[in-house]
Amino acid sequence: MPAVSPFPGAWHTRVDGALKVTGRAPYAGDFAARGLAHGWVVSAAIAKGSIARIDMRAALAVPGVLRVYTHKKRPGAAWFNYKYHDAVGPPGRPFRPLRDGRIHFSGQPIALVVAEDLETARYAASLVRVEYRPDAATIDVERVRESAAEPTKRRSGPPPEPRGDAAAAMASAPLHVDHEYRVAIEHHNPMELQATTVEWQDDGKITVHDKTQGVLNTRSYVSAVFGLSPDKVHVVAPYVGGAFGIGLRPQYQLFLAVMATLDLQRSVRVTLTRDQGFSVGYRPDTLQRVALGADRDGHLQAVMHDAIAGTSRFEEHQESVVDWSGLAYQCDNVKLTYRLARIDTPTPTDMRAPGATLGVYALESAMDELAHAAAIDPIELRLRNYAERDQNEDKPFTSKELRSCYQEGARRFGWDRRSAAPRSMRDGHELIGWGMAGGIWEAMFTKTSARASVERGGHVEVGVATSDIGTGTYTVLSQIAAHTLGIPIERVSVKLGDSSLPQAPVEGGSWTATSAGSAVAAACEALRNDLFKSARRIKSSPLSRSRFADLRLVDDRIQHRDDHSRAVTLADVLQAAGVEKLEANKTAKPSLIGSKRAASYTHSAIFAEVRVDEELGVVRVTRVVSAVAAGKILNPITARSQILGGVVMGIGMALFEETQRDDSLARFMNRNLAEYHLASNADIRDIDVVFVDEQDDRISPLGAKGLGEIGIVGTAAAIANAIFHATGRRVRELPVTLDELL
Numbered sequence: 061m062p063a064v065s066p067f068p069g070a071w072h073t074r075v076d077g078a079l080k081v082t083g084r085a086p087y088a089g090d091f092a093a094r095g096l097a098h099g100w101v102v103s104a105a106i107a108k109g110s111i112a113r114i115d116m117r118a119a120l121a122v123p124g125v126l127r128v129y130t131h132k133k134r135p136g137a138a139w140f141n142y143k144y145h146d147a148v149g150p151p152g153r154p155f156r157p158l159r160d161g162r163i164h165f166s167g168q169p170i171a172l173v174v175a176e177d178l179e180t181a182r183y184a185a186s187l188v189r190v191e192y193r194p195d196a197a198t199i200d201v202e203r204v205r206e207s208a209a210e211p212t213k214r215r216s217g218p219p220p221e222p223r224g225d226a227a228a229a230m231a232s233a234p235l236h237v238d239h240e241y242r243v244a245i246e247h248h249n250p251m252e253l254q255a256t257t258v259e260w261q262d263d264g265k266i267t268v269h270d271k272t273q274g275v276l277n278t279r280s281y282v283s284a285v286f287g288l289s290p291d292k293v294h295v296v297a298p299y300v301g302g303a304f305g306i307g308l309r310p311q312y313q314l315f316l317a318v319m320a321t322l323d324l325q326r327s328v329r330v331t332l333t334r335d336q337g338f339s340v341g342y343r344p345d346t347l348q349r350v351a352l353g354a355d356r357d358g359h360l361q362a363v364m365h366d367a368i369a370g371t372s373r374f375e376e377h378q379e380s381v382v383d384w385s386g387l388a389y390q391c392d393n394v395k396l397t398y399r400l401a402r403i404d405t406p407t408p409t410d411m412r413a414p415g416a417t418l419g420v421y422a423l424e425s426a427m428d429e430l431a432h433a434a435a436i437d438p439i440e441l442r443l444r445n446y447a448e449r450d451q452n453e454d455k456p457f458t459s460k461e462l463r464s465c466y467q468e469g470a471r472r473f474g475w476d477r478r479s480a481a482p483r484s485m486r487d488g489h490e491l492i493g494w495g496m497a498g499g500i501w502e503a504m505f506t507k508t509s510a511r512a513s514v515e516r517g518g519h520v521e522v523g524v525a526t527s528d529i530g531t532g533t534y535t536v537l538s539q540i541a542a543h544t545l546g547i548p549i550e551r552v553s554v555k556l557g558d559s560s561l562p563q564a565p566v567e568g569g570s571w572t573a574t575s576a577g578s579a580v581a582a583a584c585e586a587l588r589n590d591l592f593k594s595a596r597r598i599k600s601s602p603l604s605r606s607r608f609a610d611l612r613l614v615d616d617r618i619q620h621r622d623d624h625s626r627a628v629t630l631a632d633v634l635q636a637a638g639v640e641k642l643e644a645n646k647t648a649k650p651s652l653i654g655s656k657r658a659a660s661y662t663h664s665a666i667f668a669e670v671r672v673d674e675e676l677g678v679v680r681v682t683r684v685v686s687a688v689a690a691g692k693i694l695n696p697i698t699a700r701s702q703i704l705g706g707v708v709m710g711i712g713m714a715l716f717e718e719t720q721r722d723d724s725l726a727r728f729m730n731r732n733l734a735e736y737h738l739a740s741n742a743d744i745r746d747i748d749v750v751f752v753d754e755q756d757d758r759i760s761p762l763g764a765k766g767l768g769e770i771g772i773v774g775t776a777a778a779i780a781n782a783i784f785h786a787t788g789r790r791v792r793e794l795p796v797t798l799d800e801l802l
């Protein structure tokens with residue numbers, strides 16, 4: 061391989077930052093189209109049952125209304141379930157909008173009103189009269205926990221087989237903790253609402269501006285459901301206003317907007333309201349029991365982790381909730397179980413670090429309880445049980461610098477000044493608590509393709525079909541391209557979020573920097589080699605005898621490193637090749653060594669300080685230190701932002717975020733941002749992000765592991781542990797609210 065120096069990981073501000081702050085980065089619901097019509101969704105008022113009668117006469121009579129679609133009056137779409145499967149959907153029968161008169165969840169779309177303008181559509185939608193035949197429903201996992209069963213089909217592997225004899229080891233262990241933990245239902249609530257604008261083109265093709273984390277997933281769904289050949293469906297999502305997982309699967313506004321467009325042969329936009337956004341995916345309600353047995357020195361002798369997670373009646377959404385408990389610590393006797401309980405909600409959807417956010421919260425809370433029971437410092441307990449190998453899979457790690465995270469995080473936080481006893485630190489009427497927890501997330505690499513091209517002026521364009529969901533993908537890919545080609549970043553444009561670009565999986569799982577980054581590096585390296593080869597080959601080239609290592613791409617020419625007069629212009633190279641631009645395509649895949657023989661994970665240690673008002677019970681998170689081991693850091697600015705965002709969401713999970721339900725209505729109730737509380741600026745104080753050194757040459761040549769999710773994992777546990785340290789009160793249900801502390 062020609063020598064491209066290791067990626068330096070220099071900081072760079074966001075290349076798309078100016079577009080975003082000046083409103084020039086359009087989102088799915090922003091795109092204009094000639095003759096655009098507007099759809100408004102009518103949502104079911106019951107959670108289960110059927111539609112007895114639906115009367116749309118009054119709606120249709122409103123001037124400006126074009127159509128009202130219902131299950132009775134719906135243009136053709138695929139009948140079979142399997143046509144509605146998407147690339148990341150779970151096993152089951154996907155929801156088919158307007159398929160029939162049955163209601164599966166509160167807020168299910170039951171009609172779409174399309175009008176000349178949005179206000180008319182909204183008003184007319186309020187005139188649609190519906191009579192229902194309701195059935196009894198429940199959305200409370202607790203009420204159906206007895207019915208919980210293992211998934212009938214697996215989305216990925218089941219939890220690892222039991223090892224050793226956990227029950228016997230637990231019974232003989234001198235120290236035990238055994239508790240149930242619960243986390244409130246959470247909704248993703250990105251700033252950008254679910255939206256799709258479909259542009260009808262006169263040649264029968266459609267351009268779909270969809271709020272999605274995967275343009276190719278959207279394209280294959282639309283083409284299968286509506287029987288269109290993929291070349292008739294162009295999907296674009298250049299910018300995504302936050303998603304956190306809700307854009308992984310096609311959502312129902314996509315179906316409705318495409319359906320109406322094809323029927324009317326006219327462009328249509330459907331944007332869901334914030335309220336309707338509570339009738340799509342969510343982080344599933346999960347009941348967890350964690351039991352730990354240890355000897356008097358805190359060495360784990362048994363680990364048991366059982367989870368019961370909610371899913372819909374029609375699909376088996378699955379997450380890795382319990383697997384972490386067999387992985388995080390050295391223990392010979394482990395039993396992990398994961399079951400699903402069906403309730404009358406939409407299907408849950410992956411939400412930032414799905415599974416780990418829940419499972420590691422429970423495990424790291426239990427570890428804190430064990431540390432307290434054993435009177436061992438929480439870090440020391442973790443060090444005594446440090447896992448040098450992935451015991452779930454019996455593999456070494458590609459790298460694991462978690463010890464440095466403990467060490468560096470503790471140092472920055474000042475952990476050695478902590479007094480161990482609960483309620484022993486205070487400042488006036490405020491109790492002060494210091495807690496910590498570990499975090500872990502998979503470091504994945506998924507097959508991804510990229511192309512790179514250069515035109516005569518020396519401008520390089522790089523394209524991948526992946527999206528930038530706000531994580532900094534445009535920026536790191538620009539840096540990687542510029543570095544590989546040895547040119548300034550200003551000479552690179554990155555194109556993303558377009559189904560005509562080279563194949564990429566959905567942007568998710570924290571795999572994009574590694575996967576798309578490796579593909580871009582490979583494509584740019586191939587382009588550079590082609591360029592240099594062509595420059596040497598050109599007739600009477602002054603570079604004919606130069607080594608690649610001595611050649612540089614500078615502006616619009618290729619020149620010798622030491623003697624700039626020896627140069628060939630790009631114009632001459634392209635002319636000799638008979639092309640407008642030179643282009644290279646490459647696909648990056650994980651190496652067998654990295655993926656099969658070793659396990660790759662990101663790790664973190666999170667330290668939190670809380671202050672609890674003794675009279676009011678109010679909790680404030682005044683300091684967080686998140687120390688992260690994630691391999692090579694490609695860009696310290698965007699990397700830090702990812703961890704900050706994850707920590708903020710973790711603070712929200714610990715103290716605020718909670719989708720409330722009324723089970724008599726089987727409905728989520730606080731369907732707006734006034735009542736669904738996200739952490740806001742006033743809730744956030746000091747957050748210190750540390751990246752420890754971690755060399756990982758096995759995961760990919762870039763050595764990076766991805767950062768989109770690790771920031772949230774473990775954060776809520778660190779805060780709950782700090783609350784215990786402050787107050788002596790162990791709350792095992794998130795969010796922790798002040799009434800539990802009074």
Ligand code: MOS
Nearest residue numbers: 305411412568569
């Ligand atoms: Mo993520 S939950 O894979 O967007």
